[in-house]
């Protein structure tokens with residue numbers, strides 16, 4: 001675990017690591033039972049550990065079923081590494097961010113909590129193992145506490161993301177995040193991909209998404225939304241061009257159809273006129289082409305003997 005309470009204040013293991021005097025004090029406080037768990041209902045005292053193999057962390061002295069222990073059980077190394085990298089990135093860029101925050105109501109833990117313009121925003125890291133139940137439980141806990149919730153998913157930022165043929169969490173974010181955005185971060189936590197689906201039936205499924213991959217440094221919160229810096233401008237430009245091009249193609253197609261329709265109407269009228277002329281001839285003069293032929297033969301048969309005489 002990353003944090004505990006000492007003298008009523010929250011302490012972060014990585015901060016202690018950077019200060020030798022503080023580390024000594026914390027080790028002594030751990031031995032004398034002064035360190036407490038972030039979960040106020042937890043009865044175990046807390047110790048501090050740091051050595052050549054393990055990074056600085058706190059641990060429970062006794063078995064506990066508190067929310068922090070539950071959180072740690074569901075935590076995975078890949079998620080922990082990404083969480084630390086995101087925390088460092090946002091902290092360095094001046095964000096008010098808390099790592100491993102336990103919510104006041106219910107005590108459930110979340111990965112990162114941001115305080116931005118009076119809003120509390122949870123940033124949770126998901127991977128392919130994140131189930132619908134995990135997602136719903138966290139969403140409920142956030143709603144009860146008045147927190148907003150956004151997600152970042154561990155994956156490959158160089159792989160195009162589609163709504164179909166993807167894990168549950170990906171599909172869910174494409175449909176339920178504020179701007180139909182999905183943000184992917186790689187395991188090394190240095191590159192991010194943002195993909196937005198436009199859901200515009202004028203375009204085919206493969207044409208309905210815009211994506212941008214950039215270094216982690218460009219991941220920001222803009223108007224309370226997690227996003228790549230400049231993504232909205234690039235997206236707007238792309239969408240506008242797409243609509244302009246689509247309208248141009250439609251105008252061209254309409255003109256082509258109009259030409260075809262007019263051209264063939266003219267031809268059809270000419271054919272109709274010539275047909276009507278023929279029909280008039282056959283109906284009023286020769287009755288039918290076969291009858292006309294018969295009449296010619298009869299006339300020839302009748303006139304031939306006269307001619308011979």
Ligand SMILES: [Zn+2]
Pocket residue numbers: 037038039042043044060064066067068069
């Ligand atoms: Zn505890």
